Amino acid sequence: MKKTIKIKNKTGEFAENKDVAKRLRLDEIMPALLDGKKVILDFKGVVGATQSFIHALISDPIRELKNTAFDNLFYKNANDGVREIISIVYRYMQESLDGSEDKSSE
Amino acid sequence: MKVFLSNQGNLRNFKSFTESLDLSNLDKLEITTHDKWVTVHPANLVLVAALAINIGKDKTDIIGKVPETGRYLDRMGLYNLTKTPSPFVYKKKEEAGRFLPIKVIRDAESQSRFITDMIPLLHLSEKNATVVKYIIGELARNVLEHSFAKDGAIVAAQYFKKTNRVSIGICDTGIGIWRSMRNSWRPRTDIDAIKLALTPGITGTTRKEGGTSENAGAGLFFVKSIAKITRNYFVIYSGSAEYTLLKYDKRVKYGPRLYADPNRDHHSETNSSPNFQGTLVAVDISLDETPEFNDLLGSIGEVYHQAIRERKREEYRRPKFI
Numbered sequence: 001m002k003k004t005i006k007i008k009n010k011t012g013e014f015a016e017n018k019d020v021a022k023r024l025r026l027d028e029i030m031p032a033l034l035d036g037k038k039v040i041l042d043f044k045g046v047v048g049a050t051q052s053f054i055h056a057l058i059s060d061p062i063r064e065l066k067n068t069a070f071d072n073l074f075y076k077n078a079n080d081g082v083r084e085i086i087s088i089v090y091r092y093m094q095e096s097l098d099g100s101e102d103k104s105s106e
Numbered sequence: 107m108k109v110f111l112s113n114q115g116n117l118r119n120f121k122s123f124t125e126s127l128d129l130s131n132l133d134k135l136e137i138t139t140h141d142k143w144v145t146v147h148p149a150n151l152v153l154v155a156a157l158a159i160n161i162g163k164d165k166t167d168i169i170g171k172v173p174e175t176g177r178y179l180d181r182m183g184l185y186n187l188t189k190t191p192s193p194f195v196y197k198k199k200e201e202a203g204r205f206l207p208i209k210v211i212r213d214a215e216s217q218s219r220f221i222t223d224m225i226p227l228l229h230l231s232e233k234n235a236t237v238v239k240y241i242i243g244e245l246a247r248n249v250l251e252h253s254f255a256k257d258g259a260i261v262a263a264q265y266f267k268k269t270n271r272v273s274i275g276i277c278d279t280g281i282g283i284w285r286s287m288r289n290s291w292r293p294r295t296d297i298d299a300i301k302l303a304l305t306p307g308i309t310g311t312t313r314k315e316g317g318t319s320e321n322a323g324a325g326l327f328f329v330k331s332i333a334k335i336t337r338n339y340f341v342i343y344s345g346s347a348e349y350t351l352l353k354y355d356k357r358v359k360y361g362p363r364l365y366a367d368p369n370r371d372h373h374s375e376t377n378s379s380p381n382f383q384g385t386l387v388a389v390d391i392s393l394d395e396t397p398e399f400n401d402l403l404g405s406i407g408e409v410y411h412q413a414i415r416e417r418k419r420e421e422y423r424r425p426k427f428i
Contacts, residue, residue, distance in 0.1 A: 012218065016217070016244075018247060025319070048236040048399070050244050055322045056319065056320050059317070081236065081400040081403060084400040084404050088407030091407065091411045095418065096316025096317075096414055
């Protein structure tokens with residue numbers, strides 16, 4: 001089972017509206033991942049995105065669902081700039097997840 | 107309140123501008139200009155505009171002799187925010203390709219509309235437009251999310267053809283950075299708060315690494331880094347503090363190095379400016395110096411990632427040698 005979300009339909013060609021990102025995350029991405037679906041975020045026609053937008057879109061699935069998110073989130077038609085931002089969010093989210101459980105239990 | 111617009115309105119001289127501000131007497135705002143020549147950066151404009159909008163048009167005047175170059179203030183929309191009628195009569199030229207006059211962004215939808223409708227008026231290449239959209243997107247969102255400003259974000263921008271540079275200013279009269287950072291980080295002073303806000307991975311909403319679902323503490327660091335890589339100025343003014351990233355010398359062969367710690371950047375700072383209830387951020391971007399956007403983001407992202415790693419390492423438990 002898979003769910004495809006066309007980002008441009010929600011954001012226009014520049015993805016910066018974090019309210020839209022939050023709605024997509026809460027209403028579409030998280031429920032689909034929790035349902036065991038693969039989620040394809042299709043960036044066709046999106047020329048750029050802010051780090052804030054991408055963070056609001058995917059940081060919580062990564063933080064809450066960890067491997068379920070890593071295994072089931074896919075990014076399609078992302079240009080080099082958008083890819084770079086997604087990669088940045090992946091790197092720092094994994095860095096901040098690493099050992100965070102230990103720290104919070106101290 | 108009194109504001110003087112001089113003939114040296116640029117980010118290099120922004121400290122002189124703030125030092126000349128008189129932000130006492132909140133009952134009225136008097137704007138004066140240099141009598142022979144007035145030059146303003148969008149930073150000067152949006153700060154004056156924010157004060158004018160906050161206090162009200164009926165309490166705002168432009169007084170004294172305004173030189174012919176003052177028509178720029180009219181073109182950028184400043185006279186509309188005052189009760190002083192514009193003395194300038196001229197044929198308005200098309201805005202496209204040169205400047206974005208003062209605009210107010212009050213919510214996420216109007217921000218998106220601004221970015222979609224206004225940035226194309228600068229007639230930049232797609233690469234350069236993306237940089238400008240990115241900067242305005244991050245800065246305006248910061249205002250909407252963290253400033254609690256009733257008047258929203260006041261934005262203006264100017265493209266300078268001769269130097270192929272875009273200058274952007276964005277200002278609010280909200281709670282300021284110190285109050286925004288206070289709950290999570292307890293900064294001592296306004297300048298401490300600004301430096302915290304510039305540090306990658308630090309957000310006023312949490313002390314947790316990785317931030318919250320909505321905030322990662324990256325926006326200002328990214329914008330400052332874009333200014334540094336393109337060898338330009340970046341200014342942030344809030345409360346009584348001002349931090350200015352100074353221009354990286356073009357004669358230095360190797361490109362600017364990014365640092366997570368804003369203290370390591372070549373900068374000037376003060377914690378004794380007139381107390382401004384709000385936040386102003388301004389940046390210049392030299393389009394000739396702008397590398398491919400994904401390369402730019404890659405360099406910034408690497409420093410951001412490294413900063414989080416190093417901060418986590420500092421928190422590791424140490425062995426107890428006895």
